[in-house]
Amino acid sequence: MLFLSKFPFKTLKSAPKISDNKSTSYLLQAWFVRQEMAWVYNYLPFWLKVLENIKNIVREELTAIWATEVLMASLSNKESWEKTKRWDSVDVLFKLMWAWDKEYWLNPTHEEVVTPLMWEFINSYKDLENMSVFQFQTKFRNEKRAKSWVLRWREFLMKDLYSFHKNQQDLDIYFDEVKGAYENIFKRLWIWEDTLYAFASGGAFSKYSYEFQTKLWIWEDNIYVCLDCKQAHNDEIVENPFKCVNCQSWKYEIVKTSEVWNIFKLGTKFSNSFDLSYTDENNKKQEIVMWCYGIGISRLMWVIAEYFMDEKWLIWPESIAPASHYIIVIWDHLDKALELAKKLESEWKEVIIDDREKIWFGQKAWDCDLIWIPNRIVVSDKTIENWWYEFKKRNSNDTIIKSF
Ligand SMILES: [Zn+2]
The missing domain is CATH 3.40.50.800 (Anticodon-binding domain)
Incomplete structure (x- = not known):
């Protein structure tokens, strides 16, 4: 107690007018946060409590599908990022000089850490029966462009889960389990009804990635929802004119949302870069397929604050109230x-x-x-x-x- x-x-008498987002004003008024600098916040005890409550829900649902929690380092070395050819190609890195001649990186994501980490523990196909790890870790991105107060955070908390599979078939089975776990998470956070499962651009590794987007009228993404089959599409993958990737319909509506999680098909890029492989039943060396499933925990907190507040107050789902x-x-x-x-x-x-x-x-x-x-x-x-x-x-x- x-x-x-x-x-x-102490609480403030009135809500400070600092941005176009009312929830930030309420959070400042009600002793939840203080701003350190643009896009960087200090968490006061009640915000920390909300955070821990969300983390516990996420942890319970991921543990239920046999994912194991770890905590990987914030710093990683240059050699790992050179192996995957991302040292120079990713432009949002916080690079650090240390002891004059060595360069490090504050991790914006952890593929270059988790893959060599698991190398020691994956040898045979038997090791891949159930191989997924997750963490809650602070990530850093050296964002030059500050498009929206919440979108372009330079320091933020992520839950990232990495899974390792023998083949696409195993991966598909696990994908459905994670999707189910995430549905449970969003139900327990009371935002499920207004959360859309959307296709987005896959980036370097695959044609599509997948996102859950929560409806919020003020926020950054325009989601195109097919009027015939209800499939949601991130605007990145909508070429003019719109054509549904699921049913090929031309009819759509646009919904304003904020992304609350995403999944990236990593394929064999990282496992091959670090020579992570397994031997099959016939003692033959095989490639490992990896996926990454993210939830931006700190972003999710702000989405929830913004989603539930009314004209006067912050409102919390009882499951995460301080x-x-x-x-x-x-x-x-x-x-x-x-x-x-x-x-x-x-x-x-x-x-x-x-x-x-x-x-x-x-x-x-x-x-x-x-x-x-x-x-x-x-x-x-x-x-x-x-x-x-x-x-x-x-x-x-x-x-x-x-x-x-
Ligand atoms: Zn459709």
Whole structure:
């Protein structure tokens, strides 16, 4: 449980007008974030809590399909990137000089790290029965162009999952499992209804990549949705005139969205660059096929903030709110509040106790509303006397009386 009397941050009286995105203003007002510089934010405790809640949902769903969590280094060496011929070809790199004669790179993605890492553990076809690893790691991109406040982040948190397969058939089976896991993630984050599965340009390695795009009217991508089969297409792959890649229809509508995850078919490019292969049942050397599945976790947080907010407040899905209960303590009834908080914690609820002195009730109730904690409890003289407390759901105007 968290005691606000010991909490070093304060909410702001009004939302600062700093950008065209209201959610950023709300996040600044409600003690969630502070800006370090353009496109770089410091996370305060409640934003960190939302982040951890999202990570836990993602972790649970990926572990359920037998992906294993690792944490790879942020720095990687020049030799690995030269092997894949990306040292000079990727233009968004943060390159670092170290000890005068050695160059390093702050990783914008981890293929050059994960492939040599797994080299030690993959030898035979038996090792590829179930071979996928994922991580939550900060990525760096030296973006020159700042197109949108959230799109072009220079430092951001990604969940990247890499899978290794004997052949395309195995990969297709695993692809469907990951897709299913991601559907569950978006359902648990309450954005599934407005999230589209879209085809996008495949870049260097394949004809198409795949994305989930969440509908948001202010954001960066125009998605073309086929009116006949509902297949979504990123505008990168729509040549004039539109023609559906699935059913060849010419009829479409344009929907504004923000990308929340993508998948890249890496094929054999990275495995071959690092001589990662396996021996089959006949002891013959074979190529390994790799895929990469990303979720921009920090981007997803901003998408969720923007998606759920209303004219006045941030609103969180209960599954990721910074806490489930906020107990307002009036006068010296902390012991009673504690008793209640312990009971809630034994039921796996997370509790904030507003025990700040010299802060009037109205301010405490306002702060509770501002950070949007789903359940509010008031413990005061009046309620203690009668052996009950006030309980109010955040999205309801009714106060319920409950007994201890
Ligand atoms: Zn179609």
